[in-house]
Amino acid sequence: MSLKGDHLKDEGSRLQVTAAGATAGLISRFFIAPLDVVKIRLQLQTHSLSDPLSTRELQGGPIYKGTLPTLRHILRHEGIPGLWKGNVPAELLYVCYSAVQFTTYRTTTQLLHGTLGPDALPQSAESFVAGAVGGAAATAATYPLDLLRTRFAAQGNDRVYASLARAVAQIHREEGPRGFFRGLGPGLAQIVPYMGVFFAVYETLRPHLSGLELPLSSGGAVAGTAASVLAKTGTFPLDLVRKRIQVQGPTRGRYVHKNIPEYYGGTVGAVRTIVRNEGFRGLYRGLTVSLVKAAPASAVTMWTYERALRFYTGLGQRGEEKL
Numbered sequence: 001m002s003l004k005g006d007h008l009k010d011e012g013s014r015l016q017v018t019a020a021g022a023t024a025g026l027i028s029r030f031f032i033a034p035l036d037v038v039k040i041r042l043q044l045q046t047h048s049l050s051d052p053l054s055t056r057e058l059q060g061g062p063i064y065k066g067t068l069p070t071l072r073h074i075l076r077h078e079g080i081p082g083l084w085k086g087n088v089p090a091e092l093l094y095v096c097y098s099a100v101q102f103t104t105y106r107t108t109t110q111l112l113h114g115t116l117g118p119d120a121l122p123q124s125a126e127s128f129v130a131g132a133v134g135g136a137a138a139t140a141a142t143y144p145l146d147l148l149r150t151r152f153a154a155q156g157n158d159r160v161y162a163s164l165a166r167a168v169a170q171i172h173r174e175e176g177p178r179g180f181f182r183g184l185g186p187g188l189a190q191i192v193p194y195m196g197v198f199f200a201v202y203e204t205l206r207p208h209l210s211g212l213e214l215p216l217s218s219g220g221a222v223a224g225t226a227a228s229v230l231a232k233t234g235t236f237p238l239d240l241v242r243k244r245i246q247v248q249g250p251t252r253g254r255y256v257h258k259n260i261p262e263y264y265g266g267t268v269g270a271v272r273t274i275v276r277n278e279g280f281r282g283l284y285r286g287l288t289v290s291l292v293k294a295a296p297a298s299a300v301t302m303w304t305y306e307r308a309l310r311f312y313t314g315l316g317q318r319g320e321e322k323l
Helices: 014-043 052-057 067-078 080-084 087-116 123-153 164-175 177-181 184-209 219-246 266-278 280-284 287-322
Strands: none
Touching: 014 067, 014 080, 014 087, 014 123, 014 219, 014 287, 067 080, 067 287, 087 123, 087 287, 123 164, 123 177, 123 184, 123 219, 164 177, 184 219, 184 266, 219 266, 219 280, 219 287, 266 280
């Protein structure tokens, strides 16, 4: 069976969309987890890229140079489990995030159609608005899990948190409820344009590529990859700032990088400090692995989402036929 809608937001019921989004997030996260850990480790490095003498201030922390050397370093010093650090909160994050994102995306589109009419906005503008709202809602709803994922991935062999439950209790005790939302500002500032651009590009390319069949891929996967690369590149500095702010607080000096500075003045203050100490290149630490990660992650997510939605839609139709 095939889905009838020409666009992602026209397909499936709300429950089917939620289930398909959660399934896509769960599977995608498992496969890209090692690249995510590498990206976070690179983003949290703070030595100057132009001054080799700045590495003397690392206080015993490692120096990561590139994606493959970082992978090898983690495997050598932390073993295979090191590449999946933070995977439990990350799996919860991706499942919940994808479910909220796709559901809100579809609901926002229906609201726009009901309020303005189905043809009131250009297709790309409608997809941008729905994608931005979906991304913002999902980011805010799941942000504590994102913070926990970052802190666990930033741990070396010396554990800051022994378990997920203890991490939640310790953060609440030492930092209060606000501690779970450190970096939410740059997170929202990044995700709104990111998801808006992603869905606008994806919905624009998907109808033209829908007939393309490739080994282990499809037109939807190609569209998802292209959309993710474009959106990620444009918003990456805010993603890096979010990660730096997430590891602020009383445990700041206990992660694998011991010299993470304390940032004042919110997002703008953090950007100024990074540019002053590390140069503009410092805002793009980990971009390469982020793009390498974004391409397969988005391709797997969209490929799995479309097939999961077909599966759940088929189940619904078979259930209706039995009735």
